[in-house]
Amino acid sequence: MNKIFPNIGSERETDRLMFSLVHAASELEKRYEAALFPEGLTGPKFAALSKLVLAGRPLSLGELAGELTCVRSNITQLVDRLEADGYVVRLVDETDRRTVLASITELGLAHQKAGAKRVEELLEALSESLKGIDLDAFGKVLSVINLTGT
Amino acid sequence: MNKIFPNIGSERETDRLMFSLVHAASELEKRYEAALFPEGLTGPKFAALSKLVLAGRPLSLGELAGELTCVRSNITQLVDRLEADGYVVRLVDETDRRTVLASITELGLAHQKAGAKRVEELLEALSESLKGIDLDAFGKVLSVINLTGT
DNA sequence: TCTTCATTATTCATATATGAATAAAATATT
DNA sequence: AATATTTTATTCATATATGAATAATGAAGA
Numbered sequence: 001m002n003k004i005f006p007n008i009g010s011e012r013e014t015d016r017l018m019f020s021l022v023h024a025a026s027e028l029e030k031r032y033e034a035a036l037f038p039e040g041l042t043g044p045k046f047a048a049l050s051k052l053v054l055a056g057r058p059l060s061l062g063e064l065a066g067e068l069t070c071v072r073s074n075i076t077q078l079v080d081r082l083e084a085d086g087y088v089v090r091l092v093d094e095t096d097r098r099t100v101l102a103s104i105t106e107l108g109l110a111h112q113k114a115g116a117k118r119v120e121e122l123l124e125a126l127s128e129s130l131k132g133i134d135l136d137a138f139g140k141v142l143s144v145i146n147l148t149g150t
Numbered sequence: 151m152n153k154i155f156p157n158i159g160s161e162r163e164t165d166r167l168m169f170s171l172v173h174a175a176s177e178l179e180k181r182y183e184a185a186l187f188p189e190g191l192t193g194p195k196f197a198a199l200s201k202l203v204l205a206g207r208p209l210s211l212g213e214l215a216g217e218l219t220c221v222r223s224n225i226t227q228l229v230d231r232l233e234a235d236g237y238v239v240r241l242v243d244e245t246d247r248r249t250v251l252a253s254i255t256e257l258g259l260a261h262q263k264a265g266a267k268r269v270e271e272l273l274e275a276l277s278e279s280l281k282g283i284d285l286d287a288f289g290k291v292l293s294v295i296n297l298t299g300t
Numbered sequence: 301t302c303t304t305c306a307t308t309a310t311t312c313a314t315a316t317a318t319g320a321a322t323a324a325a326a327t328a329t330t
Numbered sequence: 331a332a333t334a335t336t337t338t339a340t341t342c343a344t345a346t347a348t349g350a351a352t353a354a355t356g357a358a359g360a
Contacts, residue, residue, distance in 0.1 A: 001220040014277040024295040025175030070151040098338040127164040137287035145174040
């Protein structure tokens with residue numbers, strides 16, 4: 001599904017560029033997901049595992065929700081699936097019995113590592129294909145859009 | 151949820167740019183959805199209604215799926231919701247009784263028009279804030295990424 | 301014509317996302 | 331200490347997306 005701008009065929013240059021930008025982003029996401037697929041991972045699963053690896057310790061589901069900027073109930077479900085995959089286990093935090101910790105398993109670690117390698121290859125290839133292009137102007141436009149209040 | 155690139159804090163410039171690109175796209179989408187919300191529309195609902203308006207005739211669900219580049223079962227559900235909203239009605243195609251046509255209602259038309267106005271305002275504002283920026287280089291980078299096979 | 305094949309939409313299972321309502325536990329207030 | 335509030339995760343309802351399996355209909359070929 002084209003999530004945005006049903007492409008009414010606008011004349012304005014910025015319209016076409018914004019359409020193209022959204023398309024490029026979704027293209028990137030597709031390649032990213034495709035890179036992770038052989039390792040039994042999806043984008044959200046890899047993101048969660050990567051946060052655990054980066055932290056180097058079990059994280060509470062609330063912390064994970066914060067890191068991944070999403071709602072708690074989302075993490076509950078994601079961790080359900082990761083647990084079903086055997087990539088993560090739930091632990092109770094004995095210092096605060098409300099808290100549930102997600103702890104990455106050996107299997108999860110192995111898959112995260114493999115996924116990270118694939119993603120690195122993807123970014124490396126992308127970097128290669130963008131060689132010799134003026135990225136400064138690109139960054140400037142992005143920063144304008146990224147100013148959240150326009 | 152950060153759909154992509156769990157932001158491991160890479161040094162490579164292109165990595166940061168790709169992250170920024172995905173972020174910009176999701177920012178745009180958020181504003182787009184926010185613009186449509188007051189008109190009782192979401193992105194997918196508005197996209198479907200807009201295709202019907204653009205066509206100027208009822209479209210089969212298969213045609214809609216093609217226009218919106220998504221799977222048929224997705225459209226079945228989307229049209230269910232649009233029908234529940236009263237924005238669309240289902241008609242049987244008498245020339246091919248397998249086919250179901252989605253036909254926009256007066257109410258749907260009114261909401262699409264209102265939504266289109268909001269989106270136009272959003273794009274107008276965006277175009278304004280990008281005035282004076284070199285969009286050529288931007289377009290070039292996007293076109294590289296949009297070459298689906300890299 | 302009758303059987304086979306293709307096409308259409310729907311249903312079902314699943315993944316991802318949000319937000320409201322709930323339950324359990326910790327903290328604060330009286 | 332007892333009550334009230336806050337914080338934690340889960341459950342539920344819903345929206346959006348995919349893909350596999352199914353049912354109904356149409357088209358092609360024997």
